[in-house]
Amino acid sequence: MTSFHFIDRRKNPKGKSLGNRQRFLKRAKAQIKDAVNKSLRDRSLKEIDKGEKITIPSKSTAEPRFRVDPNTGEREMVHPGNKEFAKGDKVKKPPKGGGRGKGKEASDSGDGEDEFQFTLTQEEFLDIFFEDLELPNLVKRSLKEIKSTAFKRAGITSAGSPTNLNLIRTMRNAHGRRLALRRPSTKEMNALKERLFQLERISQPNEDEIAEKKSILAQLEEMEARRRWAPFIDPLDVRYNAFEPTPVQTTAAVMFCLMDVSGSMGEREKDLAKRFYMLLYLFLKRRYERVEVVFIRHTHHAEEVDEETFFYSRQSGGTVVSTALEKMMEVQKDRFPAGEWNIYVAQASDGFTQSGDAQRCVEMLNDDIMPISQYYAYIEILDERELEVFSDADSGAELWRAYRTFAPAWGHFAQTRIAKPQDIFPVFRELFAKDKREAA
Amino acid sequence: MGQAAEETTLLFDGADWNFETLNNTLNAIEDIALNDLGLNIYPNQIEIISSEQMLDAYSSHGMPLMYKHWSFGKHFARDQMMYQKGYSGLAYEIVINADPCIAYLMEENSMTMQALVMAHACFGHNHFFKNNYLFRQWTDAEGILPYLDFAKKYIAKCEDQYGLEEVESVLDAAHALMDQGVFRYNRPPRLSDADRLAKMAARAKHAETTFNDIWRTLPDLEVEEEEEMEERQAEVRNIKLPEENLLYFIEKASPVLRPWQRELVRIVRNVAQYFYPQKQTQVMNEGCATFVHHYIMNELFNRGQISEGAIMEFLHSHSSVVFQPEFDDQRYSGFNPYALGFAMMEDIKRISEDPTDEDREWFPEIAGRNEWREVLKDAWANFRDESFILQYLSPTVMRNFRMFAIADVAKESHVHISDIHDNRGFRQVRERLAKLYDLGMREANIQVVAADLEGDRALHLRHETHNGRKLDTKTKDAVLTHIETLWGHEVTLDEV
Structure with a gap:
């Protein structure tokens, strides 16, 4: 073999x-x-x-690889499955790509x-x-990380670490086992010993007493033996509390995406905005069990829409930013009570709004929105030339300047101007830094 | 059959397998394979793997070890997607021509499938690898795994030393020439060239003893030693043009390659050479394995060692393995080597046992002699696809497959039916089909015709066209660019 x-x-x-x-x-x-x-x-x-x-x-x-071109020269082939052909027949070639099923031949290498x-x-x-x-590495890692876990009680096990010993269960098991195996109790034994002691004190015992003494000694010996194989506590009795890692139940978060969709926001601007929202979403997803997203677009009036419409349909009209804030408050009051939801707001705009409106926005933010939100991020999307012009943080479009005045009062308000994808992260820096501190 | 079943016990029952049933079944299979069929095999090494590991093995030529290259990653990515989306299943087994013969079985297989696969791979393929003349002459079953181990480490070392990109550009270029990187007619030098390995070991030892941090750049790979260069140039002078093995020629004669780059080219060339016999014996190799598993499974059933349920399951998967779609079927992509090989070998058995008059006329030397075991073993040992078809394709098989030959001129809108499966056409159809399995015809015949090693160092290649079939220009240009990377100077290709 x-x-x-x-x-x-x-x-x-x-x-x-x-x-x-x-x-x-x-x-x-x-x-x-x-x-x-x-x-x-x-x-x-x-x-x-x-x-x-x-x-x-x-x-x-x-x-x-070198390959022979099938469209040159002539070749002879043999195929299976002849049905009606006879020698000398002429048959029209099947259309390119079909019929002869050469599909697999050229599949990958050519x-x-x-x-x-x-x-x-x-x-x-x-x-x-x-x-x-261009996210910092730490942030990348924490975003990819699977959600955090905590240990929860998960009943009783027979194996574990001594610190998790469940005394009550262990003793109860031991007690039951002792009863079942009829382990002689110390009390019983003490009674017998007492009797033995008395008997031994008799200086001249009669026969009955000698017999009793013998039987007690025998009894005691048997009891000792029994106690040895039915110990007070056996490894079998020991029980531990079990703990299982379970995902942390954090409360839910809602993310409001506000965006100006007036004519000035083109394909590029919307694409940048989308990345901005995606990043925030990833962050929230990691921290909260449940994340809802609300899309609100606005021109001179605001409406709640689905994602598709939000990013891809166009609308014309003026620009009144405060309408979006109003709409957001309305939705929030209606469906996301501040006590149950963590509220995050991400606003993208090209920075223009009707004159006077910026002031109204600031009022609304100060009075209504900032007190109930966890974080408010505002990005202003510019093209690269504009970014150079507005290199000074204090100059800028109306909305920008208005936000600048009140931002310092709120620690959880962030604003930045972006022209390229790598400009997006700084607006979240504070948010991630905070998270890092909490984790540490 | 019914009585036998009562006497012998079943090897297994139901779909689940364990190592005991595997072992018992393997012993029963071996009994039939060695004592009834008289096969001659390498020792078997059978490895159980998961589907994920099967995918891993798939992507690198099915070899248990292979050097790293992005193209294997690409194949893996595609296979994985195809598998996960359910477009394609996985092979039930992979078998490697090595001594001992390594076969992979997938853990998902049912016990019946494991039996089928063991009969197929561990006895069918194994016998073929050990006995067929092409494998005996052209591959080195003992040496392949150690060689691949060397290749893998060597390439990893080069990647560390010279960077991924440098290594990749040489491997990419060499891969493009794999089809033209084999010796078709001369026997290639042995893989485990004892001299060369010894020399390398000595060099490594020398490097170790004279180890010095300053010289960490492995000068032995960077600069060729004089003695070696002379040896190589002597070899170049011995090459008689035209030379069909482009990789060999480039490895030896390229004016720009550094020693480690020559070694990379040699590795690719050796891998290509190792797989070359497999390309020439698809029909025979698969036919042999399929014939063997079919015979053994039926015999196990006849002996009452497997249940009716098991034989039904076996027949179901066997018939899908040997399914041959017809030319006008969506699924058609040429002859199925399993179907053709199996049909031919079964027919040899039939002719040998129960011939018709036609068979007596066509195969007087085997008809009715009842020596099919010897005939088949002789065929497995001494033929390749082309010669096997030419010798043994019988009118019965041609009729059953309803074969027909066509002449297809690219410029014309019609194809011409040149012969069909009738008395007038049998010989021509057989000849044509055999020719289709001649690799020399199937692959572009490209040779080095001149190389000016003293002067402008231009390399001239020639494509000997056949029936006016030219090279596809797009791939031609891409491959020529790769050759220029290896050659370092102008490369031309003309087609005649």
């Missing part, structure tokens, strides 16, 4: 090809990044932290296909998403 070896490899470490995958992602980085950025536009805020199927052009990762499709994991996706935003 030949010798056989069965080897169970199932427990071997997985991900042997991880190094290959990293090399592949690196190789196709530029294309993958494009694809991720494109998919940011198509994916909704709440799906931001899911893995994603992405498609990249296969050119960057082509593996060319440039038979123009696109290559695969799935990015959540982590890989977020890595690429974060790359543009």
Whole structure:
């Protein structure tokens, strides 16, 4: 007989090809990044932290080989499944791409296909998403982290650490076991010993007494033996309190996305705003069990809309920012009572509003909104030229200047101007810093 | 059959397997394989793996160890998606031509499937690897795993030393030439060239003893020693043009490659050479394994060692393995090597046991002699796909597959049916089909025709066209760019 070896490899470490995958992602980085950025536009805020199927052009990762062009020369083939052909027949060629089923031949290595499709994991996706935003490493890590856990009671176990010993259960078990095994009690034994002692004191015992003494001694010996194999506490009796890690139940948060959708907000501006909202969403998602998102868009009047409409439909009209704040308060009062919800507000705008309106906004913020919100982030989206002009923090559009005046009074108000994705993070810096302090 | 079933006990019952049932089943299979079929095999090493590990193995040529390269990551990413979305299943097994012969079984397989897979891989493929002349002559079953281990470490070391990009650009270029990186007619030098390995070990030892932090840049990989260079140049002078193995020629004669880059090219070339026999024996190799598992499973059933449920399950998956879609079917992508190989081998058995007059006329030397075991073993040992089809494709098989031959001129709107499965056409159809399995015909025939090593150092390649079939220009240009990376000077290619 030949010798056989069965080897169970199932427990071997997985991900042997991880190094290959990293090399592949690196190789196709530029294309993958494009694809991720494109998919940011198509994916909704709440799906931001899911893995994603992405498609990249296969050119960057082509593996060319010399290949004979099927459209040249002539060739002879043999096929199975003849039905009606006879020698000498002429048969019209099937249309390109169909029929002869050459599909598999050119599948991956040639440039038979123009696109290559695969799935990015959540982590890989977020890595690429974060790359543009230039997040500090600590923040990246904390955003990818799975939510925190706390230990909760989970009944009783028979194994555990001594600090978790459950005395009552242990003693109760021991007691039950002692009863069941009829362990002689100390009291019983003491009574017998007492009697024995009395008997021994008799100087000249009669036969009955000698017999009794013997029987007591025998009894005592048996009882001792019994006590030895039915100990007072046996390892079997010991019970521990069990604890299980469970996700922390934090209260819910609601995130209000306010955005100016008047004509001046173009594709680029909205794209930047979307990243801004996504980042805040990720942050909230990690801290709260339940996160609701409310989209409010405004021109000269405000309305609550769904995400699709929020980012992609256009509206014309003037710009009155305070209408959005009013709408937000209305929704908040209606559905998200401040006692039950943590309220976060993220506002994006190009900074213009009807004259006089800015002052009204500040009043509303001061009186109604700031007292009930956890954090209020305002971004003003400019193009890069404008950013240079407004390099001084004190100058700027009306809304900006108005916010500047009251911001210092509130610690949880942040405002910044952005023109590029990497400008977004600073507006959240305070928010993440606070979180870090709490975690430490 | 019914009586036998009462006497012998079943090897297993139900779908679950454990190591005991695996072992008992393997012993029963081995009994049939060695004592009935008379197979001659390498010792088996059977490894149980999870589906995820199967995917891992998939992406790097199915080898248990392989150097790292992004293209394997790309294949993995695609296979993983296809698998997760349910577009494609995984193979039930992977088997590696090594001594001992390594077979992977997936843990998800039912016990019946494990039996099928063991018969298929551990006896069918194993016998073929050990006995077929191409594998015996062209691959080194003992040396492959140690060699890949060396290759993996060597490439990792180069990545540390010279950076990922440098290593990648050489590997990318060498990969592009893998089809043209094999010796087709001369026997290649052995993988585990004892001399060379000894030399390397000595060098490594020398480096260790004279270790000095300042010289950490591994000068031995960077600069060629004089003696080595002379040796290599002598080898170059010995190469007679035209040379069909482009990777070999470039490795030896490239004016720009540094020693470690030559070693990388050699690694890719050796891997290509190792897989070359597999490409030439798909029909035979799969046919052999399928024939063996079919015979063994039926025999187990006849002996009452597996239940009716198990044989039904086996037949179900066996028939999907040997399913041949017809040319006008959506699923058609050429002949299914399992189907063709199995049908031919079953037919050899039939001709040997119960021939018709036609068979006696076509195969007088085997018809009716009842020696199919010997005939098959001889075929498995001494043929490759092309010669096997030419020798043994019978009219019965051609009829059953309803084969027809066509002539397809690219410029014309119609194809011409040149022959079909009738008495007038059998020989031509058979010849045509055999030719399709000739790799020399299937792959572009490209050779080095001239290289001016003293002068302008231009490298001239020639594509010998066949029936006016030219190279696809897009891939041609991309591959030429890769060759220029390796050669460092002008590279031209003409097609004649």
